[in-house]
Amino acid sequence: MATSRIERPFRDRERAAALAREIGRVAGGIGREVRIMEVCGSHTVALRQHGIRSLLPANIRFVSGPGCPVCVTPSGYVANALRLIEEKGATVATFGDMVKVPDPSGRSLSAHQGSGRLRIVYSPRELPDLARSIEGPLVFLGIGFETTAPAIASAFLRARDEGVGNLFLYAAFKTVPTALRALVSDPECSIDAFLLPGHVSVVIGLEPYRFLAEEFGIPGVVGGFEPIDMLMAILRIVILVAEGRAGIENAYGRAVRDAGNEAARLTMDRLLEPAPALWRGLGLLEGSGLGLKVEARSMDAEAIFGLDALVDLDPPGCRCAQVIQGKAEPDGCPLFGRSCTPDRPVGPCMVSSEGSCAAHFRYGGAEI
Amino acid sequence: MCLAVPLELTEILDSRTAVATSGDVTLEVDVSLLRDPAPGDFVIVHAGYAIEKLDRDEAERTLSLFDELARHGDLAD
Amino acid sequence: MSDANDGRCVTLEHGSGGALSRELVETLIYPRFGGEEYPELSDATRFSLSGPLCLTTDSYTVDPPFFPGSDLGRLAVFGTCNDLAVSGARPRFLSLGLIIEEGFPFSDLERILDSLRDAAREAGVAVLTGDTKVVPRGKGGGLYINTSGIGEADARARLSAKAIRPGDAVIVSGPVGAHGIAVLAARERLSVGGGIRSDCAFLYPLCRPLLELGGELRFMRDATRGGLAAVLGEAALDSGLGLEVSESGVPVDDDVRTVAEILGLHPLEIANEGVFAAIVSRNVADRALASLRAVPLGARASIVGSVVEAHPGVVALETAIGGRRVLGLPRGLLLPRIC
Numbered sequence: 001m002a003t004s005r006i007e008r009p010f011r012d013r014e015r016a017a018a019l020a021r022e023i024g025r026v027a028g029g030i031g032r033e034v035r036i037m038e039v040c041g042s043h044t045v046a047l048r049q050h051g052i053r054s055l056l057p058a059n060i061r062f063v064s065g066p067g068c069p070v071c072v073t074p075s076g077y078v079a080n081a082l083r084l085i086e087e088k089g090a091t092v093a094t095f096g097d098m099v100k101v102p103d104p105s106g107r108s109l110s111a112h113q114g115s116g117r118l119r120i121v122y123s124p125r126e127l128p129d130l131a132r133s134i135e136g137p138l139v140f141l142g143i144g145f146e147t148t149a150p151a152i153a154s155a156f157l158r159a160r161d162e163g164v165g166n167l168f169l170y171a172a173f174k175t176v177p178t179a180l181r182a183l184v185s186d187p188e189c190s191i192d193a194f195l196l197p198g199h200v201s202v203v204i205g206l207e208p209y210r211f212l213a214e215e216f217g218i219p220g221v222v223g224g225f226e227p228i229d230m231l232m233a234i235l236r237i238v239i240l241v242a243e244g245r246a247g248i249e250n251a252y253g254r255a256v257r258d259a260g261n262e263a264a265r266l267t268m269d270r271l272l273e274p275a276p277a278l279w280r281g282l283g284l285l286e287g288s289g290l291g292l293k294v295e296a297r298s299m300d301a302e303a304i305f306g307l308d309a310l311v312d313l314d315p316p317g318c319r320c321a322q323v324i325q326g327k328a329e330p331d332g333c334p335l336f337g338r339s340c341t342p343d344r345p346v347g348p349c350m351v352s353s354e355g356s357c358a359a360h361f362r363y364g365g366a367e368i
Numbered sequence: 369m370c371l372a373v374p375l376e377l378t379e380i381l382d383s384r385t386a387v388a389t390s391g392d393v394t395l396e397v398d399v400s401l402l403r404d405p406a407p408g409d410f411v412i413v414h415a416g417y418a419i420e421k422l423d424r425d426e427a428e429r430t431l432s433l434f435d436e437l438a439r440h441g442d443l444a445d
Numbered sequence: 446m447s448d449a450n451d452g453r454c455v456t457l458e459h460g461s462g463g464a465l466s467r468e469l470v471e472t473l474i475y476p477r478f479g480g481e482e483y484p485e486l487s488d489a490t491r492f493s494l495s496g497p498l499c500l501t502t503d504s505y506t507v508d509p510p511f512f513p514g515s516d517l518g519r520l521a522v523f524g525t526c527n528d529l530a531v532s533g534a535r536p537r538f539l540s541l542g543l544i545i546e547e548g549f550p551f552s553d554l555e556r557i558l559d560s561l562r563d564a565a566r567e568a569g570v571a572v573l574t575g576d577t578k579v580v581p582r583g584k585g586g587g588l589y590i591n592t593s594g595i596g597e598a599d600a601r602a603r604l605s606a607k608a609i610r611p612g613d614a615v616i617v618s619g620p621v622g623a624h625g626i627a628v629l630a631a632r633e634r635l636s637v638g639g640g641i642r643s644d645c646a647f648l649y650p651l652c653r654p655l656l657e658l659g660g661e662l663r664f665m666r667d668a669t670r671g672g673l674a675a676v677l678g679e680a681a682l683d684s685g686l687g688l689e690v691s692e693s694g695v696p697v698d699d700d701v702r703t704v705a706e707i708l709g710l711h712p713l714e715i716a717n718e719g720v721f722a723a724i725v726s727r728n729v730a731d732r733a734l735a736s737l738r739a740v741p742l743g744a745r746a747s748i749v750g751s752v753v754e755a756h757p758g759v760v761a762l763e764t765a766i767g768g769r770r771v772l773g774l775p776r777g778l779l780l781p782r783i784c
């Protein structure tokens with residue numbers, strides 16, 4: 001397999017064992033508990049899927065963060081998406097991640113699966129052709145972070161250039177650095193270091209994270225998603241913590257350039273601009289989202305279809321808001337494993353395969 | 369939050385599109401977010417878009433550095 | 446479903462019991478499934494078979510009904526026959542129940558029935574009886590097929606999760622993950638994954654040699670919905686024992702692995718239609734493996750783990766990099782994800 005030339009060394013068992021030993025040695029020297037926030041939902045899953053946590057010493061504690069775009073989207077967004085189908089005559093296109101997320105009443109887009117009015121796409125590339133193939137408006141649910149926003153922007157710019165007139169974007173993008181600032185500004189924050197998201201950083205580079213170290217004295221290391229990538233990032237983190245140094249480092253150099261991907265950011269900037277965004281749990285954060293620029297208003301579903309502003313309403317007892325801030329553990333939620341399971345999820349942390357609760361349910365718990 | 373897989377670009381079809389391959393799996397990917405994509409480039413692909421080229425030299429450097437770290441413990445920056 | 450303009454389609458009259466119903470059965474069903482031994486398919490077909498016997502039933506509805514490597518008809522035969530096979534029975538007879546949505550194209554129905562006929566021949570089973578109903582447009586998912594199957598229970602079989610013992614070996618009959626991806630790619634019209642073909646296959650030729658192990662063959666189950674993770678999880682729960690499984694020991698085709706990564710899926714959790722897991726006593730593990738590998742379908746059979754007393758009811762996975770984590774029962778539907 002051609003690609004394994006690059007990736008295979010990052011899945012190497014012996015290297016993993018050596019890195020784990022060294023992490024154990026350094027962490028042993030620290031002594032106290034080291035709380036590392038894994039910002040990104042893909043890290044939440046990858047750490048558990050590869051059994052990384054089983055290789056690490058007991059005093060390294062992982063806390064899940066807000067990097068699960070589904071988890072941080074308020075339930076009202078799904079209600080609006082359903083309205084687009086049921087009241088506004090639109091067809092909704094979305095990534096698979098959003099299909100099972102419940103709205104405040106517990107309904108989800110899966111009610112329309114197979115109806116032709118809900119289309120699941122793997123890539124925004126499909127959107128221009130999909131729009132051309134259907135009658136009526138096609139609204140794409142624009143969920144994601146800076147990793148995904150450039151791709152969606154590219155697809156929409158292409159649609160505009162090609163004269164596709166029935167494609168609209170319901171933008172709910174979130175940007176990571178502002179959320180991190182909100183987290184560390186909270187007096188209750190007890191995070192010692194950040195495992196920073198690898199693919200978001202591919203786009204934005206390292207600069208947007210510097211404030212963590214410079215203003216708050218908290219180190220952060222950008223990590224990739226192969227097992228060795230994560231172990232390397234964790235080793236750098238514990239070294240920084242052991243030395244009492246706050247720095248922002250890149251352990252995913254083969255993919256992340258310090259300056260990020262400027263071409264991707266320029267594409268994003270042609271369609272999108274910073275906007276306030278409502279995060280489950282964190283509330284409304286200025287400049288933490290991306291919305292359509294005024295010159296792209298004709299593609300803006302929120303404006304064109306007159307959608308209600310979002311309200312964040314969690315079902316009674318649901319603690320997703322605390323979980324995504326790292327203030328509660330999944331099994332600290334009274335609903336976890338009882339009325340809230342992957343089969344019958346109450347909140348998005350359980351619906352999303354990247355949510356902390358879903359990950360804890362699937363990979364954790366039992367003593368093995 | 370961001371699944372992305374490493375693939376090799378084997379053919380550039382036009383200014384936007386390339387064929388990316390891993391073994392027998394091929395898919396078309398959008399390369400408009402890259403500067404100067406070329407056959408032979410290894411890239412990471414997210415949701416059908418190549419979002420960056422993979423730097424193989426850097427990969428090797430990183431591995432060597434961490435193999436050192438894992439062996440020795442302290443390493444001056 | 447296409448309307449009548451696209452070609453002949455099934456109508457409600459075809460299910461009403463009248464002339465059109467008879468015509469449907471006589472033109473579509475009888476020519477395919479009547480044979481020398483059972484020339485007259487009737488509401489209740491008489492046959493003889495001495496026991497002990499196994500009976501199973503299953504219903505099939507896959508969207509879309511045609512996908513690379515297989516289709517609904519083939520699935521409906523092999524799926525039920527495989528249930529019999531992994532229960533230690535030789536499949537012999539099937540019943541065939543069709544529930545057809547009004548508007549389903551005749552041409553699709555004929556293709557599926559052809560495939561069903563061919564699969565039945567391959568499996569050496571006879572379709573003895575059946576039933577056809579038509580439901581109004583909008584009330585059905587195109588076509589549902591129910592097949593009940595009767596098989597001759599092998600006297601040597603002592604299959605049960607309760608028969609599993611600590612120290613037993615866990616075997617997988619072949620590479621996993623293909624079927625679910627083939628169906629998902631076809632359903633969602635994904636261009637990636639289009640080259641993956643379903644592994645849909647008749648498993649009795651693989652199960653039969655294992656039956657010679659008698660009581661040392663403890664347990665068999667085909668890894669359909671939920672994949673290998675579901676089967677192993679159930680074995681652990683039902684036996685009250687733990688399982689230790691090696692991720693790198695489970696065979697997965699490279700292209701399946703790549704596409705699964707792209708779609709954010711895990712091969713161990715993806716449905717198969719031509720793979721089963723078997724648990725055998727440690728003494729016969731190598732012999733069992735050899736008999737599987739002697740059959741082409743079992744060429745990549747592998748020992749993937751063992752049964753332990755520790756962590757009862759839980760499957761522990763040793764990951765490819767030497768970590769450990771729980772391999773839980775998969776939940777929910779397979780959907781491609783970007784996050």
